[in-house]
Amino acid sequence: MRLNRDSALFIYLVGIMFLINVVSSSKSKKTSSGSSTSTFLDKESQRWSKVSCKSKKRDHIMKLRTKRSTDQLISCLIKALQASNDAFLWSVLGESFQTLQDNTKAANICFKESTKQGGKLSKFIQQWHFIGPFVIGKAEVDGDPLEEWGGVKNISKHRWDKKFVLYSELVALGEIKWLEIYQHTAAEQVAIAPSVNWNDLVMSLQSMGITEWQGWILGDFFVNEVDATVLVQCLGVHTVYIDDVILTGDVYRRDQFW
Numbered sequence: 550m551r552l553n554r555d556s557a558l559f560i561y562l563v564g565i566m567f568l569i570n571v572v573s574s575s576k577s578k579k580t581s582s583g584s585s586t587s588t589f590l591d592k593e594s595q596r597w598s599k600v601s602c603k604s605k606k607r608d609h610i611m612k613l614r615t616k617r618s619t620d621q622l623i624s625c626l627i628k629a630l631q632a633s634n635d636a637f638l639w640s641v642l643g644e645s646f647q648t649l650q651d652n653t654k655a656a657n658i659c660f661k662e663s664t665k666q667g668g669k670l671s672k673f674i675q676q677w678h679f680i681g682p683f684v685i686g687k688a689e690v691d692g693d694p695l696e697e698w699g700g701v702k703n704i705s706k707h708r709w710d711k712k713f714v715l716y717s718e719l720v721a722l723g724e725i726k727w728l729e730i731y732q733h734t735a736a737e738q739v740a741i742a743p744s745v746n747w748n749d750l751v752m753s754l755q756s757m758g759i760t761e762w763q764g765w766i767l768g769d770f771f772v773n774e775v776d777a778t779v780l781v782q783c784l785g786v787h788t789v790y791i792d793d794v795i796l797t798g799d800v801y802r803r804d805q806f807w
Contacts, residue, residue, distance in 0.1 A: 586662050590631050593655070597624045605629040607638075611769070612709040614641060619648055636667025640771035660773045667771070670779060673735035674768035678708040679728045681764020682743045683717050694763065701765050708767060719745050719762060730766070741766065 602625040603609065610629060613622040626642040629635070643659030646652040683694035695701050698715065707713040708727045717725050720743070732739055743762070750759045772779065784802045 586634075586658070587631075589655075589658055590627055593623075594627050594631065597627060600624040602628055605632065608709045610638070610641070614645075615706045615709065619645055634662075634666055636663045637671070637769075637771055639663035639666060640773055643773075663771060664773045669774050670772040670777060671770035673732055674770050675732055677730040677732065677739060677766050677768045678705075679730055679741055679743075679764055679766040680704065680708070680715060680725065681717070681741075682719050682725075682745060682762035683764060684719060684759075685761050685763045695765065701767075704765070705767050719743075719750065719759075721746070739766070 597620070600620045600623070602621060605625050605628040607629075610622065610625050613625060623642065623645050626638055626645065630638055630642065639659050640663040643656045643663060646656035646659060680695075686692070693700065694717075695704050695715075698704050704715070711726070714724045714726055716723050728743075730739060730741065741764070743764070745762075747760055751757060782799070784799050
């Protein structure tokens with residue numbers, strides 16, 4: 550499977566739905582052996598010194614990326630990288646420089662450093678965002694509960710906003726927020742356990758059908774190559790979308806790659 554620049558992976562399964570975004574897939578070309586990365590950051594820091602940055606925290610940076618606030622995003626990324634040499638943030642900075650004209654050299658320096666720190670691509674997704682649970686109809690195929698809010702691509706822009714709420718009849722008071730889930734190793738399974746009083750729901754409705762639910766989980770990973778070949782494995786999913794290409798998921802958990 551080949552992933553091109555700014556590809557997106559959509560995964561749907563009965564019960565749970567997934568969306569995984571590729572942060573960047575731009576090749577880290579050879580750059581002239583000149584200044585070190587610290588010198589590069591110092592130079593860029595002076596260049597972007599007039600652009601304000603409210604916070605260099607990761608959540609704030611990702612919120613700026615979602616809003617496409619490129620100037621502020623670059624300013625905050627530079628400050629964050631001066632404090633921590635993070636492979637993911639280097640890739641985001643390279644992606645940000647790519648959106649500007651005549652910044653190919655700066656972008657390549659960032660992708661090269663990201664590759665040096667974390668490899669050509671992320672080994673696994675460390676931070677996930679889950680929204681749900683929503684009620685589900687029949688088990689085979691069901692509608693996307695987020696369509697009435699503009700779909701998951703629209704809702705995903707708000708996953709860094711702590712105050713953003715949606716509504717579900719499965720939870721107390723009816724309000725749900727984005728839930729952060731952290732994955733510590735590639736072998737670790739992503740456990741999703743919504744805070745719902747299932748016993749109360751089953752007893753009040755006298756039906757186990759209420760325990761079937763669906764939701765979205767999103768994660769970002771970087772790819773520092775053009776036309777990289779990436780193997781993706783998501784077990785128990787119904788359908789996978791990569792951009793506009795639809796693939797059959799491994800719903801029976803046969804542990805097969807596609």
